[in-house]
Amino acid sequence: MLNEKKSKRGTVIALLCALALLALVVLLENTMKPTGMLFTVLKKGAVYALVAVSMNLLNGFTGLFSLGQAGFMLLGAYTYAILTIPTADREAVYYLYNGSAVNFSLPELFGGGAVGLVLGVLLALFLGGCVAAAVAWLIGLPVLRLKSDYLAIATLGFAEIIRAIFQWDPLGPVTNGANALKSFPTFSSFNIQNADGKVILRLSTFVPFLLAGVCVAVIVLLINSTYGRAFKAIRDDEVAAEAMGINLARHKRLAFCISSFFAGVGGGLFAMFANQAQAKVFTTAMTYEILLIVVIGGIGSISGSCIAAFLYVAASEWWLRFLDAETYIGSFKVPFLRTGFRMVVFSVIIMVVVLFFRKGIMGDKELPDLLKKRQKKATKEAVQP
Amino acid sequence: MSEQLLRLDHITMQFGGVVAVDDLELEVNEGEIVALIGPNGAGKTTAFNVITGVYQPTNGAVWFDGAKIIENHPQGKMKKQYKGQCDGLYTETLSPTPDKITRAGMARTFQNIRLWKTQTVFDNVLIAKHCRSTSSVFSAAFRLNRKEEAAQRAQVEELLEIVGLSDVKNELATSLPYGKQRRLEIARALAAEPKLLLLDEPAAGMNPQETEELTAFIGEIREKFKITILLIEHHMNLVMGISDRIYVLDFGKLIAHGTPAEIQKNQRVIDAYLGVADDA
Amino acid sequence: MQYGISILLSGISLGGQYALIAIGYTMVYGILRLINFAHGDVFMVAGLMMVYLSASLPLAAAIPLMIILTVLLGFIIERAAYKPLRTAPRMSVMISAIGVSYLLQNLATYVTGGLPQMYPALPGLSNQLTIAGVSTKYVTVVTPVLVVLLVAALTQLINHTRIGMAMRAVSRDFETAQLMGIRINSVISVTFIIGSLLAAIGSLLYFTNYQSIVPLSGSLPGLRAFVAAVFGGIGSIPGAVVGAFLIGICESVIKGSDWSVFSDAFTFAILIVVLCVKPTGLFGEKVTDKV
Numbered sequence: 001m002l003n004e005k006k007s008k009r010g011t012v013i014a015l016l017c018a019l020a021l022l023a024l025v026v027l028l029e030n031t032m033k034p035t036g037m038l039f040t041v042l043k044k045g046a047v048y049a050l051v052a053v054s055m056n057l058l059n060g061f062t063g064l065f066s067l068g069q070a071g072f073m074l075l076g077a078y079t080y081a082i083l084t085i086p087t088a089d090r091e092a093v094y095y096l097y098n099g100s101a102v103n104f105s106l107p108e109l110f111g112g113g114a115v116g117l118v119l120g121v122l123l124a125l126f127l128g129g130c131v132a133a134a135v136a137w138l139i140g141l142p143v144l145r146l147k148s149d150y151l152a153i154a155t156l157g158f159a160e161i162i163r164a165i166f167q168w169d170p171l172g173p174v175t176n177g178a179n180a181l182k183s184f185p186t187f188s189s190f191n192i193q194n195a196d197g198k199v200i201l202r203l204s205t206f207v208p209f210l211l212a213g214v215c216v217a218v219i220v221l222l223i224n225s226t227y228g229r230a231f232k233a234i235r236d237d238e239v240a241a242e243a244m245g246i247n248l249a250r251h252k253r254l255a256f257c258i259s260s261f262f263a264g265v266g267g268g269l270f271a272m273f274a275n276q277a278q279a280k281v282f283t284t285a286m287t288y289e290i291l292l293i294v295v296i297g298g299i300g301s302i303s304g305s306c307i308a309a310f311l312y313v314a315a316s317e318w319w320l321r322f323l324d325a326e327t328y329i330g331s332f333k334v335p336f337l338r339t340g341f342r343m344v345v346f347s348v349i350i351m352v353v354v355l356f357f358r359k360g361i362m363g364d365k366e367l368p369d370l371l372k373k374r375q376k377k378a379t380k381e382a383v384q385p
Numbered sequence: 386m387s388e389q390l391l392r393l394d395h396i397t398m399q400f401g402g403v404v405a406v407d408d409l410e411l412e413v414n415e416g417e418i419v420a421l422i423g424p425n426g427a428g429k430t431t432a433f434n435v436i437t438g439v440y441q442p443t444n445g446a447v448w449f450d451g452a453k454i455i456e457n458h459p460q461g462k463m464k465k466q467y468k469g470q471c472d473g474l475y476t477e478t479l480s481p482t483p484d485k486i487t488r489a490g491m492a493r494t495f496q497n498i499r500l501w502k503t504q505t506v507f508d509n510v511l512i513a514k515h516c517r518s519t520s521s522v523f524s525a526a527f528r529l530n531r532k533e534e535a536a537q538r539a540q541v542e543e544l545l546e547i548v549g550l551s552d553v554k555n556e557l558a559t560s561l562p563y564g565k566q567r568r569l570e571i572a573r574a575l576a577a578e579p580k581l582l583l584l585d586e587p588a589a590g591m592n593p594q595e596t597e598e599l600t601a602f603i604g605e606i607r608e609k610f611k612i613t614i615l616l617i618e619h620h621m622n623l624v625m626g627i628s629d630r631i632y633v634l635d636f637g638k639l640i641a642h643g644t645p646a647e648i649q650k651n652q653r654v655i656d657a658y659l660g661v662a663d664d665a
Numbered sequence: 666m667q668y669g670i671s672i673l674l675s676g677i678s679l680g681g682q683y684a685l686i687a688i689g690y691t692m693v694y695g696i697l698r699l700i701n702f703a704h705g706d707v708f709m710v711a712g713l714m715m716v717y718l719s720a721s722l723p724l725a726a727a728i729p730l731m732i733i734l735t736v737l738l739g740f741i742i743e744r745a746a747y748k749p750l751r752t753a754p755r756m757s758v759m760i761s762a763i764g765v766s767y768l769l770q771n772l773a774t775y776v777t778g779g780l781p782q783m784y785p786a787l788p789g790l791s792n793q794l795t796i797a798g799v800s801t802k803y804v805t806v807v808t809p810v811l812v813v814l815l816v817a818a819l820t821q822l823i824n825h826t827r828i829g830m831a832m833r834a835v836s837r838d839f840e841t842a843q844l845m846g847i848r849i850n851s852v853i854s855v856t857f858i859i860g861s862l863l864a865a866i867g868s869l870l871y872f873t874n875y876q877s878i879v880p881l882s883g884s885l886p887g888l889r890a891f892v893a894a895v896f897g898g899i900g901s902i903p904g905a906v907v908g909a910f911l912i913g914i915c916e917s918v919i920k921g922s923d924w925s926v927f928s929d930a931f932t933f934a935i936l937i938v939v940l941c942v943k944p945t946g947l948f949g950e951k952v953t954d955k956v
Binding site for chain 1: 437439482483484485487488492493495499500501502503504508511512513514515516517518520522525526527528530534537573574577
């Protein structure tokens with residue numbers, strides 16, 4: 001009884017914190033310079049946080065080492081773009097292929113305007129996730145039986161195959177071949193404008209936070225459910241899990257498909273962030289970035305992945321940028337600093353984390369656990385004078 | 386006469402050229418406690434692994450609760466290598482995965498404890514209830530299955546009471562002392578609601594007093610849960626004290642079968658395994 | 666016909682170069698059960714080192730120095746990034762390998778400024794040669810011969826020396842080998858040294874053919890070589906060589922056809938088919954797990 005009350009209180013607090021965060025984001029965007037670095041970092045961070053959490057679900061919570069995330073992001077991004085490019089713009093976007101094979105756009109199907117935009121975008125993102133999950137289901141059939149290192153290479157291989165297919169010329173009328181897909185609704189499309197076209201309320205950072213936040217919340221619910229516990233059992237000892245009635249093939253496939261679904265949604269969000277969708281962006285290097293975020297945050301910690309995503313994006317896009325610029329102190333040229341140094345420093349930091357801080361920032365704990373520990377300590381100290 | 390719950394027909398398990406279990410015939414009736422004993426390497430755990438579906442037998446069939454659940458005959462490479470007998474008797478191939486067999490009503494513990502190390506005592510037992518839950522991923526994730534989850538949690542609480550682990554239920558499973566970990570593994574197996582409980586050396590590593598407590602405990606479980614038990618064990622006090630019948634394996638072959646009294650007097654068993662007390 | 670011969674020759678040459686890289690992968694996997702993601706990038710760094718060394722040293726000094734430095738690099742990577750994680754779960758070591766690969770690629774980008782580097786012409790290898798009416802370079806002929814010689818030497822080492830016996834023991838059973846007094850660190854270091862040595866020689870041959878090096882020049886040949894190793898049976902050296910030649914020829918055929926866009930995808934498709942149909946590869950052995 002007491003436990004139920006405690007967990008209900010915990011949920012209420014979590015919800016309030018989330019709402020406060022969303023409000024803060026809206027406030028910031030409407031008071032500060034909207035084109036500042038901060039907002040690029042926040043938007044990209046939110047998207048990467050979702051993808052990192054989806055990867056953590058698979059690698060950290062179920063113990064399946066998969067390196068196919070970029071492939072699923074690609075599927076989600078393209079599905080989203082193909083379904084939402086306005087019909088009027090299709091000719092221009094698909095200029096090499098004389099127009100697109102898909103000639104409708106979801107926001108328009110829903111009646112256009114604000115309502116159409118919201119419904120169209122949501123449905124397109126959802127379908128992007130579904131396509132990714134469906135492909136994951138197919139891939140999973142042969143691949144999930146493999147041992148961990150082979151699974152990694154096989155999923156990496158599939159991601160590369162998917163990328164090759166989407167750059168293939170004959171599929172151009174659908175995918176636009178090697179060219180980028182553009183003109184679809186982006187985060188900025190959600191800014192509310194008045195009759196004169198002047199923006200009165202900026203929501204372009206609020207939207208990714210809201211969408212990513214909802215998805216992460218669903219994953220958290222899943223992790224704490226009976227299926228989430230089954231996934232952890234598979235990770236800890238799959239022989240015992242199987243002996244206790246958990247069907248390994250089915251549950252692994254489930255984890256794989258759910259993780260890919262959210263990677264697909266993340267891909268759609270990424271397209272919205274980048275204002276374009278292009279296959280050559282979704283390389284293995286992107287999967288490695290996500291993997292490194294998961295490792296830095298702590299394999300098996302959702303709050304860790306979220307925090308690490310923002311730290312990673314901030315560091316790589318913003319804070320470490322100075323390392324790329326040639327700097328002079330007086331007339332003395334500071335050695336090492338030129339283009340590319342940022343990534344070197346970054347890679348070194350990552351190696352340091354991997355070698356010396358293997359548990360990452362959060363290990364396998366979540367934020368609420370850390371706060372509980374503090375509370376326990378405080379009450380203990382209060383009791384002993 | 387109680388119903389036959391488990392029956393092994395001509396089970397042979399061959400790994401490459403080594404015959405680990407040779408033409409084993411065994412039966413366990415409802416409500417019995419049956420023991421499988423023999424020297425190390427006799428094939429006891431291999432037999433368990435065949436029964437629970439971890440290994441597919443090279444030849445033979447397993448019947449459980451009135452239905453045939455496992456069957457196999459030498460195929461492919463094994464056809465030439467097969468050294469055992471009775472290979473003409475079986476034609477089908479039925480090889481369910483271990484989880485199917487567990488859901489059909491069997492649950493086991495392991496020779497080397499296999500608890501889930503990052504989970505608490507409570508969660509270790511709760512996870513075993515997952516196979517009995519009827520909710521889909523969606524209803525579980527969106528908490529539409531609250532009633533079922535609450536009911537399962539209540540069952541786990543009860544189970545932990547019965548085995549005496551309630552006070553440590555929120556501790557990490559690996560923080561428990563060895564004896565309690567073994568009891569936890571048994572509780573976990575019970576949570577899967579089995580009709581047949583297979584215990585693989587439950588008293589391994591225990592001192593005589595702990596073994597006595599375990600003996601009483603196993604008897605209690607049979608009463609409380611109306612369950613049938615098949616166990617592998619080396620501690621003869623436990624075996625003789627609690628078993629209704631005993632099967633003795635040596636080098637994969639069954640060398641004797643009977644009540645504890647009969648086995649203790651069986652010369653072959655004494656030569657192969659039991660030995661004679663010095664102060665006879 | 667001429668076209669066919671040209672494709673075949675280029676395939677054999679490629680295959681030989683992949684074989685030299687593949688051996689490194691298969692040996693490391695056989696002993697440590699680790700896919701050394703950084704191996705392909707070591708190969709690329711060897712190529713870059715050659716570019717910079719040959720600009721300031723005569724070739725007779727540059728080549729041996731490059732080989733020594735590459736071997737040193739492989740040794741250091743093992744000691745710094747893999748040894749500390751030997752008792753950690755498999756995922757951690759793999760992540761470390763990925764991290765090293767990432768670091769090497771970024772270092773290369775930094776040092777080269779992102780511009781492709783031209784590989785120096787090596788006399789004797791880059792000169793033109795005509796076989797059966799097809800014009801090619803000497804390196805195309807040298808490669809298979811050199812590969813056969815090196816593999817023969819390696820096989821002698823593994824089967825007839827004490828260190829070779831130690832390597833075989835460690836790849837059979839890591840822990841027991843340790844208990845029997847085999848100095849694991851030495852065995853593992855020797856494995857990486859041999860692998861890096863072969864990669865250095867492979868880079869000499871490969872970049873003489875392809876001539877332009879970018880930071881990503883190592884990852885694709887590396888991955889292809891890994892697929893070859895899996896195809897041939899991971900842990901088996903002859904398997905890696907056979908697999909590499911097959912992959913080299915297939916790649917050459919595909920690149921010459923209309924489907925050249927899929928040449929990378931094809932390599933991965935082979936990998937997936939092998940893993941799903943016969944994971945032990947052509948020459949590998951099956952292992953049963955004890956419960």
